[in-house]
Amino acid sequence: MSETSNPSKTLVAIPAFNEAVTIAEVVGRVRRSLPDFDLLVVNDGSLDHTEDVLHGLGVATATHLCNLGYGRAIQTAVKYAHRFGYETLITLDADGQHQPEQVLALFREYEASHSDCLVGSRFVKAHDYGEAPFDRRMGMVLFSWLTFVFAGKRIYDTTSGLKAIRSSAFEALSRWHFVDFHAEALVYLSRLGFRVAEFPITVEERRAGVSMYSPLKAMVYPAKTALMVLLAVVHARYSQPRSA
């Protein structure tokens, strides 16, 4: 498999759930910033008018008939990229926080570094979680250290939705189940021998919609992810490692 990627064989995927307000602008910015890349929006069973907006935009859409959650939406994008022979999958959030203009820089670094999974990181530059609320900061520190302990490399922004993933990792990511494709996915890939790295990015404030983490989900998320990180270590022993 080639280690460098052709832009025309690169897919940008945006998982969206109830993002009718922001999705048109995000799609427009991606189209302007990344004209050589293909685009897919995974509509994760939105209850608002997201589907209608997407239809009006004429963008390729994979629509879940019911809401499956962020992890499954990303997995659908991985399966799509795998099925249609893309060399690279780039995921970014639909809430307008990621700047599509930065994706090109991430893509160049991804090409140069030959990473299998390059994570757009808000914190790798400063090695600090800045002004994040205390509970979120604690969670990010915990998962960052878990990646260090179990993947052998500290990932500062395990919850980033901006990632570039090489086709060699598609099979592994399609096979197993993940909570939200965060720390557990990064540890799993690392344990299989895939090269996971970070690239500094900045993000904007969410413009509309609500976070996918309700107060209850925010409490359960650390337990679920921590358990899946531990199980990722075990499961990697039973899985096909990355071919050299």
Add this chain to the structure above:
Amino acid sequence: MTSLGALALLVATVLTVLWVLDLVRRGRLYVGYGIVLLVLLGSVAGVTTLAPVRRFVGLGLDALYPAEPLAVVGISAVVLLLIYVLHQLSILSDRVARLTQEIALRNSRDKGPGDL
């Protein structure tokens, strides 16, 4: 409960924990259910093996009496049934999710990939 009984219950609990972890790992049990069951089983192990915890729970319930053998068997049956039902529910849920993904992929294919 005798020491031997407590030991047997502890071993059974540890084996059940390993079973639950393996089910979660293989995607046969939703990780959220796994967390609930692990907390439940951890509580059983704590109450079984640690006398202060047992006393505390007993005081909290205001009913400090030894569990009768039939109650232990009954509760074990309920826990095993709970794991089995959640296991089956997780399998169904996983199949629905895969089906939903497949439908989404097939419908998107009809429109053609990446029409940017």
